[in-house]
Amino acid sequence: xxxxxxxxxxxxGNPNAFSATHVFSNSAGTRIIDGSKIKCWTKHANGKxxxxxxxxxxxxxxxxxxxxxxxxxxxxxxxxxxxxFGYGKATGIxxxxxxxxxxxxxxxxxxxxxxxIGFGQTIAVTPLQLCxxxxxxxxxxxxMQPYLVKEISDPTTNQVVQRFYPTMVNRVISQQTSGQIAKxxxxxxxxxxxxxxxxxGYQVGGKTGTAQKFVNGALAQGKxxxxxxxxxxxxxxxxxxxxxxxxxxGQSYGSIVAAPYAGLIFREIINxxxxxxxx
Ligand SMILES: [Zn+2]
Numbered sequence: 201x202x203x204x205x206x207x208x209x210x211x212x213g214n215p216n217a218f219s220a221t222h223v224f225s226n227s228a229g230t231r232i233i234d235g236s237k238i239k240c241w242t243k244h245a246n247g248k249x250x251x252x253x254x255x256x257x258x259x260x261x262x263x264x265x266x267x268x269x270x271x272x273x274x275x276x277x278x279x280x281x282x283x284x285f286g287y288g289k290a291t292g293i294x295x296x297x298x299x300x301x302x303x304x305x306x307x308x309x310x311x312x313x314x315x316x317i318g319f320g321q322t323i324a325v326t327p328l329q330l331c332x333x334x335x336x337x338x339x340x341x342x343x344m345q346p347y348l349v350k351e352i353s354d355p356t357t358n359q360v361v362q363r364f365y366p367t368m369v370n371r372v373i374s375q376q377t378s379g380q381i382a383k384x385x386x387x388x389x390x391x392x393x394x395x396x397x398x399x400x401g402y403q404v405g406g407k408t409g410t411a412q413k414f415v416n417g418a419l420a421q422g423k424x425x426x427x428x429x430x431x432x433x434x435x436x437x438x439x440x441x442x443x444x445x446x447x448x449x450g451q452s453y454g455s456i457v458a459a460p461y462a463g464l465i466f467r468e469i470i471n472x473x474x475x476x477x478x479x
Contacts, residue, residue: 201287203254203384206218208373224253224268227244258384259388259391259393261408271315276306285372286369287333288303291332303323330429334429335431337372340379342372343369343371385431386405397428401477404463405432430466441465443459
C-alpha cells in the first residue's frame with residue numbers, strides 16, 4: 201500500500217512523494233526513529249540493498265525504504281490511503297462475525313508507529329482486508345466490496361430470486377498507478393522475494409510478508425506470521441490468493457514457507473479452468 205500511495209501522490213504532484221525511477225540513496229540497513237531501531241530483514245552487506253528504486257525495494261522487501269516513504273508522505277497522507285484501502289473497518293462481506301482489524305488512531309500515532317505502518321507493522325489487518333486492498337491496488341485502482349453469495353434460487357422452482365453483483369466501494373488510486381504497481385509486483389515474482397510462486401506464461405504478481413508476533417504486548421522471539429499474497433495475470437488480474445503460515449517452524453520467510461503454496465494453488469486453478477499461457 202505504501203508503494204501505491206507513493207506513486208499516486210507523485211503523479212498528483214506531491215513534493216514529498218517519489219517517482220518510480222527515484223533512487224533511494226540511504227542504503228543503511230537500519231533507521232533510528234525516535235530512539236527505536238527499525239531493521240531490514242537482512243544485513244546490508246552485499247550491496248544488493250544499495251541505491252534501490254521502489255521496484256527494487258519491493259523485490260528485496262527492504263523495510264527501511266518503506267519507512268522512509270511513510271515518514272516523507274506523513275501521517276495525514278498515509279492515513280488517507282489506509283482509510284481509502286479499507287483498513288481499520290469491516291469490509292461488509294455477506295458473512296457474520298467479521299472483525300475490523302486494528303488501526304492506531306490518527307491522533308495517537310507516533311513517528312515510530314508511522315514508520316512501521318510503512319512496511320505493514322503496527323496495524324492489525326484481517327486477511328480479508330489484505331486481499332481486498334491488494335486487489336484494489338492491482339485491478340485498476342478500485343476497492344471492491346467482497347461477497348460470497350452469487351445468487352439465491354428457489355429450491356422448488358430453481359428460479360433465481362436474487363442475484364448479487366460486484367459493487368465498488370471507492371477508487372483508491374488511478375488506473376495508471378495501479379498498472380505500475382501490478383507490474384512491479386509481477387517483478388517481485390519474476391525476480392524478487394516471490395519467485396517461488398513463479399509460473400511461466402501466467403504473469404503472477406505478489407508480495408511476501410514476514411511479521412514478528414506480539415505476545416502479551418511484546419515482540420515474541422522466534423514467533424512469526426509469514427505470508428504471501430499473489431494474483432494473476434498481472435496485466436488484467438482475475439485470481440488472488442493469500443497464503444498465511446502461523447508460526448512456521450525452521451524457516452520463517454514468507455518467500456519460502458508461503459509463496460510456493462500460492463504457486464501450487466494457482467497451478468490448480470490454471471488446470472481446473474484450463475487457462476492458456478499468455479506468452
Ligand atoms: Zn534492505
